Amino acid sequence: MKVAFYPGCVSKGACPELYVSAKAIAEPLGLELKELYEAPCTGAGVLSEQNPQLADALNGLTLAMAESEGADLMTICSTCQGVLSNHNYHLKEDKERMDRANATIGDQGFTYKGTTKVKHLLWMLFEDIGIDRVKAAIKRKLTGLKIAPFYGCYILRPEESLGLKERPERKTYLQQLISLLGAEPVEYRGSTKCCGFPMLTFNRDKALAMGGNHIMEAKEKGADLLVTPCPLCHLNLDGQQPDAGRVLKKDIGVPIFHLPQLLGLAFGMDPSELRLDHHVVPTKGALEKVELKV
Amino acid sequence: MQFTIEVGRFNPEGTYAENAVPGAPFPAPWDRSPARRYQTFTVDLPEHAVVLDALIAIREYQDQSLAVRCACRSAICGSCAMWINGHANLACKSKLSAFTQDGKTRVESPPSMPIIRDLVCDMKPFWDKHLAVKPWLQNKQPVPPPNEEYRVSNAAMEELIQEVSCISCSACLMDCESFAVNPDFLGPQALAQAFRYAGDPRDAETKERLAEYSKPGGIWDCTHCYECVTQCPKGVAPLEQILKLRKMAVDAGFTDNAGTRHADAFAESVRDSGRLNELTLMPKSVGFFNIVGQIKTLPSAFNLIRAGKFPPLIHKAIPGVNRIKTIFERVGGRFK
Numbered sequence: 001m002k003v004a005f006y007p008g009c010v011s012k013g014a015c016p017e018l019y020v021s022a023k024a025i026a027e028p029l030g031l032e033l034k035e036l037y038e039a040p041c042t043g044a045g046v047l048s049e050q051n052p053q054l055a056d057a058l059n060g061l062t063l064a065m066a067e068s069e070g071a072d073l074m075t076i077c078s079t080c081q082g083v084l085s086n087h088n089y090h091l092k093e094d095k096e097r098m099d100r101a102n103a104t105i106g107d108q109g110f111t112y113k114g115t116t117k118v119k120h121l122l123w124m125l126f127e128d129i130g131i132d133r134v135k136a137a138i139k140r141k142l143t144g145l146k147i148a149p150f151y152g153c154y155i156l157r158p159e160e161s162l163g164l165k166e167r168p169e170r171k172t173y174l175q176q177l178i179s180l181l182g183a184e185p186v187e188y189r190g191s192t193k194c195c196g197f198p199m200l201t202f203n204r205d206k207a208l209a210m211g212g213n214h215i216m217e218a219k220e221k222g223a224d225l226l227v228t229p230c231p232l233c234h235l236n237l238d239g240q241q242p243d244a245g246r247v248l249k250k251d252i253g254v255p256i257f258h259l260p261q262l263l264g265l266a267f268g269m270d271p272s273e274l275r276l277d278h279h280v281v282p283t284k285g286a287l288e289k290v291e292l293k294v
Numbered sequence: 295m296q297f298t299i300e301v302g303r304f305n306p307e308g309t310y311a312e313n314a315v316p317g318a319p320f321p322a323p324w325d326r327s328p329a330r331r332y333q334t335f336t337v338d339l340p341e342h343a344v345v346l347d348a349l350i351a352i353r354e355y356q357d358q359s360l361a362v363r364c365a366c367r368s369a370i371c372g373s374c375a376m377w378i379n380g381h382a383n384l385a386c387k388s389k390l391s392a393f394t395q396d397g398k399t400r401v402e403s404p405p406s407m408p409i410i411r412d413l414v415c416d417m418k419p420f421w422d423k424h425l426a427v428k429p430w431l432q433n434k435q436p437v438p439p440p441n442e443e444y445r446v447s448n449a450a451m452e453e454l455i456q457e458v459s460c461i462s463c464s465a466c467l468m469d470c471e472s473f474a475v476n477p478d479f480l481g482p483q484a485l486a487q488a489f490r491y492a493g494d495p496r497d498a499e500t501k502e503r504l505a506e507y508s509k510p511g512g513i514w515d516c517t518h519c520y521e522c523v524t525q526c527p528k529g530v531a532p533l534e535q536i537l538k539l540r541k542m543a544v545d546a547g548f549t550d551n552a553g554t555r556h557a558d559a560f561a562e563s564v565r566d567s568g569r570l571n572e573l574t575l576m577p578k579s580v581g582f583f584n585i586v587g588q589i590k591t592l593p594s595a596f597n598l599i600r601a602g603k604f605p606p607l608i609h610k611a612i613p614g615v616n617r618i619k620t621i622f623e624r625v626g627g628r629f630k
Contacts, residue, residue, distance in 0.1 A: 009570035013605035014598065038614040040568045045518060046560045049537040050544065053625045058564070058618070104624050108617045157520030189380055194471040194519035201579035202514045202552045204590060209475045210517065239603060243594050278602040 001128060003074040004066035004116075005033040006084070009041050010231040011076060014239070017275030018231050021260040022076045022121065024274060028137040028267045029129050031074075036065050042083035044232075045154070045198075053100065059087035060101035063118070064110035072117040074124060076260065078230030081120045082154025082162065088118050089161035120155055122173050122229045122259060131180060139268030141182030144289050145225065147262070148186040148218035149174030150237065152230030153194050174227065174259075181266040186223040190214030195233040200240070205247050211236045212244030215254050225286040229259040241281050255283040265292070295341050297390045299348050301360065302330045302377075302402025304411045330402065330409070333357075345393060345401060346374055346385035349413070361412035369527055372463030376413050377404045382468035384527045404468035419477070420464040423484040427507070429491060434498040450495045457490035457535055459528040466522035466532050478511040482522035482532030485513060489535035492542060504543040513539045514553035544628075555579045561629035565622040568612035572605045 011019040026033050039062040048055040062084065066073035075081045091098045092114045102111050119127070125134055151174060159165050171192075178185040196210030215237060218226055228234055236244075238256040245252045256279070264274040271292055276283045287293065337351045346364055353360045364374040367386045374385040378393055378401050385401065393399045407415035438444060466482040467473055473481050480488070485507065492503045507513050513536050522532040544554050559578035563571035576595075580587040598604050612618075622630055 010572070013570065013572045014603055017603070038568075038612055038617070040612065040618045041564045041570050043564060044560070044570070046557050047564065047629075050541055050557050050561070051625070051627050051629065054621070054627065054629065057621045057625055061617070061621070104621055105617075108620060153519040153521075157524050159524060194517050194521070196471075196475075196517060198518040199472065199515065201556050201576060203476065203510075204587075206472070206476045206515075207517070210471060213475070235603075239598050240594050242597055275602075280597045280601045280603065 001030055002032040002034060002069070002071045003124070004069040004071045005035045006039055006062065006066070006073055006075050006080060007035065008075065008077040008080040008231065010235065015231040015234055015258070017278050018076060018234070018258045018260065021258060021264050021274040024269060025260045025263045025267060029125075029263075030133060031124075031129070033074075034069050034071060036062065036069075036073075039065050042080050042087075044079050045083055048083060048086070053104075055083075056087055056091060056097055056101040057104040059084055060091055060098075060112045061105045061108070061110055063088055063091070063116045064105065064112035066116045066118075067113060068110065072119050072124075072128070075118065075120050076229070076258075077232070078120065078152030078155035078228075079232050081118065082157075084118045085163070086158070086161045088116065120229055122155070122177070123170060125177065126169075126173055127167075134177075134180065134263075138181065138266050140266055140290070142262075142266055142290055143182045145183040145286065146186050146222045147178045147183045147257075148188055148221070148223035148226045149178060149191045150195070150214065150218075150226045150228040150230075150233055150256075151192055152228060152233045155229060156192055174229070178227070178262075181262065186218055186221045188214075188217045188221045188223075190217045195228075195230075195236045197232045197236040200236060207236065208240055208244040208247045211240065212248045212250070212252060215241065215244070215252050215256075216248065216250060219252065219254050223254060224289055225255045225257055225283070227257045227259060227262045231258065234258060238280050253281060253285075255279060255281045255286050257283070257286075265290070295339060295343075295391075297337050297339060297343070297348055297394065298398040299335045299337060299345075299352065300332045300398050300400040301335060301349075301352070301413070302400070303333050304330055304361075304403075304409050332400070332402075334398070339390065341391055343390050344386055345378055345383075345388045345390055345399060348390060348399075349385060349401065361410070361414045363414045370461060372461035375463040375465040375468060375527075376415075377402045377468065382465035382525050384463060384465065387527055406468055406470070406474050407464075415468075417464060420462070420467055420481075420483065423467070423481050424462065424487065426480060427484045427488040427491070428499075428503070429484075429487045431491060431494060431497050432499040434496060444496050446495055454490050454493055456530055457486050457493075460486060460490075460530045461528055463527065465525045465527060466530075469521045469525045471519045471521055472515055472517045476511070476515060479515045480507075480512055482516070482526075482536065483530075485516070485539060486530050486532035486535040489539050489542075492539060500542075501546055504539070504546050504548055507539055508543045508548040508551060513543060514551055552579050552581065555581060558629070561622075561626070563609075565619060565626065565629060566611070566615075567609060568615045568618045571609045573607070573609060 043055045175185040196207035199207040261274045349362045365371040369387040403409045403415040472479045556579035
């Protein structure tokens with residue numbers, strides 16, 4: 001299945017392990033990735049709040065690029081998903097906004113007609129690729145692992161533009177997937193909450209406490225690791241975890257996996273191929289539970 | 295139809311009753327609420343019944359000691375906001391059939407607010423924040439003569455209808471992620487009201503308001519998680535109002551804060567390269583002269599480098615970046 005692949009800035013920046021692992025799992029899932037190399041950053045909501053017209057034009061351009069590929073746009077980042085869904089929804093709903101965006105990008109070789117579907121890899125697993133195909137690709141059940149899902153705000157809220165009103169099951173895909181891969185999903189309140197990343201530069205200690213509290217809650221419920229479809233959550237939950245531990249005066253030590261890394265493990269790939277040895281919080285303990293080493 | 299309700303009860307002794315579990319899943323530093331126990335009741339109600347019907351039935355026919363706050367039963371007075379299955383909702387607007395999970399519905403006072411008794415939380419933090427934003431109009435001078443009212447265009451008021459719909463139930467604050475770790479944050483309800491007055495053409499203190507709201511604890515301390523938008527029973531969408539305030543504040547010149555520096559650094563990097571430059575974003579947002587702030591980020595930066603989680607040192611532009619530059623020239627506004 002061909003998809004217009006939008007990896008997002010962070011997977012090509014501070015989370016290279018996400019880009020590598022996403023590319024690695026494409027083949028077993030039968031995905032043909034047509035990467036949108038010329039698509040700009042979504043603005044991560046920052047540009048949308050300060051200049052909606054600019055954000056409409058930038059995201060309209062990306063949506064038009066996917067449209068000209070004749071494929072759905074696939075994200076691997078909850079934030080990219082949220083921002084692109086939001087602009088896609090409003091451009092389709094509001095003709096004036098669509099016309100204005102097209103007037104800005106029209107002479108750049110792209111005009112958006114409004115047909116692109118924006119889907120996170122997590123949604124595609126269930127809605128397009130199909131769980132039978134995922135099941136068929138599993139070579140190593142993750143039995144024995146207790147995994148806490150951590151969604152990231154922008155793949156859950158606001159519900160309207162993300163299509164969650166029509167498809168409420170999207171709110172439980174991570175739990176379903178964890179079970180499908182043979183592991184046990186951990187139920188905890190923090191799974192749908194904010195990691196704190198958007199506040200990291202404004203109010204550092206509070207942002208760290210926010211993320212740290214959620215990881216501690218999962219840990220107390222027995223989680224061996226957290227899995228997230230959002231690299232920004234990963235940057236806060238993994239990248240800043242030692243600092244969060246200092247703020248909370250607690251030893252946290254829970255590894256955070258990207259969604260494609262978890263899939264890759266279940267598909268029988270080597271942990272180092274998925275760059276699980278490039279995390280701030282060591283993944284060793286969790287991997288040993290399924291008899292793997294980094 | 296039989297419904298099972300698990301009610302979080304205030305336990306005055308502060309110890310857990312037999313077979314009870316602690317109220318908060320994890321006692322975060324902000325959780326000052328006393329220990330509670332869960333008591334299970336079964337009620338027989340019609341299929342269309344709401345959570346409040348069940349609570350009233352329990353109080354009237356099973357346990358008159360249950361404390362629950364309610365008045366209008368029509369989602370207009372805002373008295374009965376409480377946690378239902380872990381999220382703030384109005385009990386009078388939440389259908390039992392929709393909220394039954396694994397055969398039961400759990401109701402409790404939100405752990406982010408102090409508890410008075412059972413399902414009645416202390417609204418003091420909410421009203422303190424509400425008052426702090428001066429939720430009233432401050433006259434323009436001269437005021438109209440006594441025989442005439444202020445005239446405002448329909449278009450100007452249409453912008454504010456959403457915020458006027460607020461019923462002060464506190465559902466947004468109860469589920470606010472920033473408030474949960476930062477009791478000083480003004481919170482979604484107060485800031486939505488702040489926009490309602492700052493955005494009113496009759497108000498004379500817009501600039502002073504924006505200066506006040508730009509301080510720590512104000513508009514830039516929102517974490518942008520959309521919980522308030524999801525939980526508001528009246529469609530006020532507080533986050534969207536906070537974002538409007540941010541734009542108004544920046545346009546009015548209140549730019550000496552990490553939020554504005556972050557937006558500027560973000561826009562600059564997208565404009566010049568088509569994508570985010572993570573290497574420069576953090577130091578620029580913190581502010582180059584904020585030595586303490588810069589030092590605080592160093593241990594994490596070191597950890598990331600050691601793990602190999604670091605963006606390439608040479609930041610490359612995306613192919614076709616001129617297209618992006620053209621878009622910024624056309625509609626970039628102050629980011630041109």
